[in-house]
Amino acid sequence: MTVKVCMGNEAIALGALAAGVSVAAGYPGTPSTEIIETLAHVHRPGVSVQWSVNEKAALEVAAGAAYAGARSLCTMKQVGLNVASDPLMSLSYIGVKGGMVIAVADDPGPWSSQTEQDTRGFAKHANLPVFDPSSPEEAYLMVQTAYEFSEKYSLPVFMRPTTRVCHASADVDLAEPAEIKAADGFERRPEWCIFPALSYRRHGELEVKQYEMARDFDSMPYNRIEGKGRKGVAVSGVSYLYAKEAVSELGADVLLYKVGTPYPLPEKTTKDFLASVDSVLVIEELDPVVEEQLLIEASGKVPVLGKRSGDMPKNGEYSFEIVKDALIKYLGLPQPEKEADALPQLPVRPPVLCAGCPHRASFYAAKVAAKGFKKAVYCGDIGCYTLGNAAPLNMVDTCLCMGAGITLAQGIALADRDAKCLAFIGDSTFFHTGIPGVINAVYQGTDITVIVLDNHTTAMTGHQPHPGTGKHADGSEAPALDIETLLKACGVKHVSTVDPFDFPETVKAIREAAEFPGASAVIAKAPCIAQIKKPAAVRFVNDGCIKCGRCVAEIGCPAITPDSTGRAVIDAPLCTDCGLCSYVCPVSAIERGERNVK
Amino acid sequence: MSNSIVIAGVGGQGTLLASKILAAAAGARGLFVRTSETIGMAQRGGCVSSHLRIDAKELSPIIPEHHADILLAFEPAEAVRMLPKMKASAGCVVNTDSVIPTNVALGKGVYLKKDYLDLLRNRFPAAVFIEGARTALAAGDIRTLNVVILGAASGAGILPFSAEEILSAMKTCVKPKLLAMNEKAFELGLAAPGVRW
Ligand SMILES: Cc1ncc(C[n+]2csc(CCOP(=O)(O)OP(=O)(O)O)c2C)c(N)n1
Ligand code: SF4
Numbered sequence: 086m087t088v089k090v091c092m093g094n095e096a097i098a099l100g101a102l103a104a105g106v107s108v109a110a111g112y113p114g115t116p117s118t119e120i121i122e123t124l125a126h127v128h129r130p131g132v133s134v135q136w137s138v139n140e141k142a143a144l145e146v147a148a149g150a151a152y153a154g155a156r157s158l159c160t161m162k163q164v165g166l167n168v169a170s171d172p173l174m175s176l177s178y179i180g181v182k183g184g185m186v187i188a189v190a191d192d193p194g195p196w197s198s199q200t201e202q203d204t205r206g207f208a209k210h211a212n213l214p215v216f217d218p219s220s221p222e223e224a225y226l227m228v229q230t231a232y233e234f235s236e237k238y239s240l241p242v243f244m245r246p247t248t249r250v251c252h253a254s255a256d257v258d259l260a261e262p263a264e265i266k267a268a269d270g271f272e273r274r275p276e277w278c279i280f281p282a283l284s285y286r287r288h289g290e291l292e293v294k295q296y297e298m299a300r301d302f303d304s305m306p307y308n309r310i311e312g313k314g315r316k317g318v319a320v321s322g323v324s325y326l327y328a329k330e331a332v333s334e335l336g337a338d339v340l341l342y343k344v345g346t347p348y349p350l351p352e353k354t355t356k357d358f359l360a361s362v363d364s365v366l367v368i369e370e371l372d373p374v375v376e377e378q379l380l381i382e383a384s385g386k387v388p389v390l391g392k393r394s395g396d397m398p399k400n401g402e403y404s405f406e407i408v409k410d411a412l413i414k415y416l417g418l419p420q421p422e423k424e425a426d427a428l429p430q431l432p433v434r435p436p437v438l439c440a441g442c443p444h445r446a447s448f449y450a451a452k453v454a455a456k457g458f459k460k461a462v463y464c465g466d467i468g469c470y471t472l473g474n475a476a477p478l479n480m481v482d483t484c485l486c487m488g489a490g491i492t493l494a495q496g497i498a499l500a501d502r503d504a505k506c507l508a509f510i511g512d513s514t515f516f517h518t519g520i521p522g523v524i525n526a527v528y529q530g531t532d533i534t535v536i537v538l539d540n541h542t543t544a545m546t547g548h549q550p551h552p553g554t555g556k557h558a559d560g561s562e563a564p565a566l567d568i569e570t571l572l573k574a575c576g577v578k579h580v581s582t583v584d585p586f587d588f589p590e591t592v593k594a595i596r597e598a599a600e601f602p603g604a605s606a607v608i609a610k611a612p613c614i615a616q617i618k619k620p621a622a623v624r625f626v627n628d629g630c631i632k633c634g635r636c637v638a639e640i641g642c643p644a645i646t647p648d649s650t651g652r653a654v655i656d657a658p659l660c661t662d663c664g665l666c667s668y669v670c671p672v673s674a675i676e677r678g679e680r681n682v683k
Numbered sequence: 684m685s686n687s688i689v690i691a692g693v694g695g696q697g698t699l700l701a702s703k704i705l706a707a708a709a710g711a712r713g714l715f716v717r718t719s720e721t722i723g724m725a726q727r728g729g730c731v732s733s734h735l736r737i738d739a740k741e742l743s744p745i746i747p748e749h750h751a752d753i754l755l756a757f758e759p760a761e762a763v764r765m766l767p768k769m770k771a772s773a774g775c776v777v778n779t780d781s782v783i784p785t786n787v788a789l790g791k792g793v794y795l796k797k798d799y800l801d802l803l804r805n806r807f808p809a810a811v812f813i814e815g816a817r818t819a820l821a822a823g824d825i826r827t828l829n830v831v832i833l834g835a836a837s838g839a840g841i842l843p844f845s846a847e848e849i850l851s852a853m854k855t856c857v858k859p860k861l862l863a864m865n866e867k868a869f870e871l872g873l874a875a876p877g878v879r880w
Contacts, residue, residue: 090710090718115723197723220717220744253744254706254718326743333741405747426767429798431760434784436694436727472727476789545724637788643728646788658816658825 091257093221093250094119097188100228101158102129104184105263108150109134110143112517113546114162115197116251117190121160122549125558131265136549136558139487139517140165144172144187148241151181152277154268156232160188163202164486168518170207175279176241177211178287183268184232185241190251193370193402199467199486201400203371204245205321209348212291214298215243216307217347219325221255227307227345234301238294245347247370248402249323299349307345308354310361314338316416317362317387319379321347321369324403328368331409337416344369350378359387366415367391370403390415436472440644441661443585443611444470444538448480449640449665450591450609451507451536454599462497462504466490466519468511469544469613477641481509488518495522495531505599506533513543513551515568520575526604527576534598535577535606537568540613548616572606579605586611588668614661622677623660624667626653629674636666636675686843687746690733691765692757693782694726697829700856701755702733704833707852708844709737719744728784730761737843753841754807755832757815758782759799766806774841775807776832778815779878811839811877818871827868830857834872846873 091099098120101109111121113136124134133150137143140161147159161169166189173187189207192198208215216231218224224246235242276283302308312332319342320328332339342358344350347369359365359382367376367389376391383389390396397403397411413420438445448470455461465471465481466489474481483493494506510519515537526533543549550556555565572580579601583594591609598605632651636642644659645666655666657680667675688705692698702718709716717739721731734746748767754775756762762777769775779800787794803810813835819828830853837846844852850869857865 088710090706090716092720196721196725248723249719249744252720252722254716254720255744256710256715323744326741329741330743330747404745405743409747428763428766429795429802430793431764432784432787432792432794434693434728434730435786436724436729437785439695439727469727476786476791545727547722641785641789643785646783658820 086258086260088256089259090254091221091225092119092252092254093218093224093246094252095123096221096225096257097228097244097246098123098127099257099259100225101186102127102132102262103260104156104229104232105266106156106158107132107265107268108147108155109158109160110137110146111160112137112140112143112165113543113549114165114190115546116192116248117160117162117188118546118549119251120188121558128559129262134558136551138552140169141172144169147185147187148172148176148181150268151183151185151241153271154183156184156266158186158188162198163189163191163204164199165189166204166207168487173211177213177291178284179277179279180239181235181241182239183266184235186228186231186235186244187241188244188246191245191247191371193247196248201371203374204243205347205374206372208243208245209374212295213240213243214346215245215348217245217322217345218250219323219343219345220250221253222257223307223345224250225257225259230305238298240294247322295349296352299352302346302349302351303353305345305351308351309343310354310358311341311343312339314340315361315363316340317342317358317365318412319344319358319365319367319375321375324368324370324408327403327405327408328412330405331412335409335412335416335418337412337418339412339416344375347375350375350382355379355382359383362387364388365390366396366411368397368403368408368411435475437475437641437643438469438472439614440642440659441614441663442469443540443609443613444473445478445640445642446585446588446663446665447536447538447591447609448473448478450585450588451595452478452480454592454595455505455507458505458599460504462494462501462506464490464494464497464506464508466510466514468514470509470511470538473509475641477638487514488522491519491522491533491535492525494533495526495529498531498533507536507599508533509536509538512537512539512541512553512568516552516566520571523572523575523577523604530603532603534595535604536595537606537608539568539608539610542613542616544613544615548613568608577604577606580608582608582610584611585609586663586665588665614663619680620662621680622662623657623680624655624662624664624675625657625678626655627674627676629672631672631674633671635671636669639669640665642666686737686753687751688735688737688753688755689746689751689765689768690735690755691761692731693761694729694731696757696782697826698731698733698757701829701833702735703856704849704852705735705844707855708848709735711848711852712844714738715740717742717744730764732765753836755836757828757832759796759803760794762803763799773807774839775803775810776836776839776841777803777810777812778828778832779812780814780816811835813872813875814878818875819868822868822871823864827865830865830868831872831875834869835875838873838875
C-alpha cells in the first residue's frame, strides 16, 4: 500500500486499474475528463485507452469489450449519457460478461454544464445499480467493488461521482494493480442479439435482479448507519461530509444513514433505519432519488422530509452552510444570528475567450461579413466558442446541446425566410455530433452556412485530442481526418478554409459562403493559443491612440483595457500578437513590437 | 490541529499548481489532506479558488464560512470575494495586481481596487501585499506568479510548512524543465518586499 494525494477522477482511474480494467473509452466532459486522462498518462501495458468520437461510441466500445469478457470502463459527463442512452437502455437487457463500469460525473450547480440532471435517476430508469462516492478515497474502493458486482449480476454498473468528488483530492491508500483479467474472447450466443422476445424475458429477469441487488447492497461498507438518536438523516454523495462536519459542530445526536448505493437502496439497512427513527431528513443534491425510495418504504409511517417537503433546495449545489441550516431547523436548535458581511461592490467575472483566441477573430469576421445581410442568425454550439455569446461579440444567438447548432439553423432557416443562418461549430463537436446535421442540410437542400472553428483540439475540457488532431489519448500518432474532405464527402458544394487571423480573407470567405445558395461551409483554421508557445512579438498601442475605445468595444480582448485617461493599454504578458486589434483600430495606432520580458 | 487554506484568483493565474504543491507538502508530512478545485468553464478568466484542508478526514472538501486560517489571493477583488470564508485571525498574502474583467473594461460593472485593498488591510493588519507580476516576470515568466505567492506566504511565516518543505514538494509537482525557474520565483517571492497599502 502507498498513500497518495489523488483527485477523485484519478482515484476512479487507479481503482479501475486496481480491478484489472483493460479497455477504457470516454468522451471528455467536465467534471469527468481526468479519468481517461489519468489512464492515458499511466499507460499501463495491456490497457487500451481511448477518447472516442462521442459518448455513444464510448459506451458501445466498452460494452463490446465486456461482451468479450474484458473488464471495461466508460466515462462521460452527465449530459454525455443522453447521447449514450440509446445503447444504454438496450444494454441493461443484454448485459455483459466482463465487468463494465460506466462512470458518469454529475455537476450540481451547475458549474460547467447545460443541465443539472441526475445520473442516479437515469440509473433507476435503466434498472441499473449506481454507486455514489462521498470522497476520492471512497471512490477508489467503490470502483473495485463495482467491477465484482457487475460480473456477479452480468450488468453494467454506474459510478456517479459529482464535481466535489471528481475535482476534490484526498489521501488514497493505493493497492498494487491486479493482474489484467484475461478476456476469454467473444463467444457466440443468441443472447447478444436483442429481439422483442428476448427483451420480454430479460425485462422480467432484470426486475428480479433489482431485489437481489438491494439485498446484496446491505453488506457493503458504503452503506452504513452511524451516530445515535431518533432523529434520522439520510445522506448521499459529498453531502455526507457536509453533514458530518455540521453534526459535529452542532454537537447534535442524529442517526446518520450514509447511502453509498442510492439505487437500488439497500433493503434491510433501509428498513432498520426507518424502524429506528421518528423522522428522516434526506440530504442529497439534484433529484430526490433516495428521498422518493424512502417515502415509498416508509409508506406514511415515518415522516420523510427533504426536497418534496420544501426542507431542502431542489436545485443548485449543496454546501456546509445549506446542510447546517437545514439540520438546525430540523433538530429545532436555535438559529444563530447571522451578521451580514458588508463587502464593497465586486465585479462579476464571466468566463471569456482567451486573449488571442482564434474564435474571437472568426466571430468578429462573421459579424463584419454579415453587416450587409437583412437579418443574420448565429447558431452556436458547445465549447470555448460558446463564450462568443458575451458582449461585445454577441455572436451566439442559440446554444442547446452538442451538435444542435447546425440542425437548429436549418429549422430556423425553414421558418424564417429572411434570416441568413450561420452555424458555428468546434472541431471536436463537429466529429461528435456535427456531421449528421451537415448531411441533413445537404440532403434537404437547406440554405445554411456552417463555420467550423477548427482549433485543432477539444479546448473547453482541457485540450484533448480528437479524430482531426492526428493524436490518440496517450499522445501517440493517429490518422488525422480532414474536415474539408469530410464536408465535401457529405456533399457540401461550397467549402473554403481560411486562417481567421487573416481578417480580410476570412470576411470575404464567410460572405461568399453565406451568399452561396444551399449548404456551404467555411473552416476557420488556427490552433488554440493555449496550446502553442507565445511568439516573441506583441502588439502595443503607440501615441497615435485617439482614445476612441473601439478596440475594447469591438472585440473584448482581455489583454486590452483602457487606462484612467481612456487610452488603450495592451497587457504584454497576455498578448499573443494575433493582430486582430490592429484591424479594428481606425488610426493604425496598434503596432507590433518586441515582447519586453523585464 | 486542522488547517484550512483558501487560494483565490482568476482562471489562468495558476492557482491549481499552488494548491497541488501545498497538498504535496502536507502529504509528505503524513497529514491527511482534502482539497477542492475549480476546474471547468471558470478557468477561462472566471473566478477560481482552491480549498485545502489539512488533517481533515471528516471535514467537507469546501471550506465553510469563517473557517479559513490562510488566504493566498492572486488578485485584489478575488481576495475580497473570499472574505466571508476567513477567520478574523487569518494570515493573508495578497497580490496587488488587478485583473480587470472585460465587462468592466466595456463600462459594465465596477472595479474598486483601492477599496478592496483598504478593506483587506483594515481587516488583516498583518496581511502582506506584494507586486506579484513584477516578481514573476523577474523570475522569467508571468506564469510563476503562483510560486511567487507561495514564496511570499512562506516569507510571511503564515504557512504550516517550512520553505524547505515547499521546495521539496515543488520538485514532485513542477515539470523538471521549469523547476529552476520556479525555484527562483520562490526565492524572489520569499524575499519580495511587501508593498504598503
Ligand atoms: C454531450 C456532451 N458531451 C461533452 C460535453 C462537454 N464539452 C463541452 S464543450 C466540449 C468540446 C468542445 O470542443 P470543440 O468543439 O473542439 O470546441 P473548443 O472548446 O475547442 O472551442 C465538450 C466535450 C458536453 N457539453 N456535452
Ligand atoms: S483555450 Fe483556446 S479555444 Fe479556449 S478560449 Fe482559450 S484560446 Fe480560445
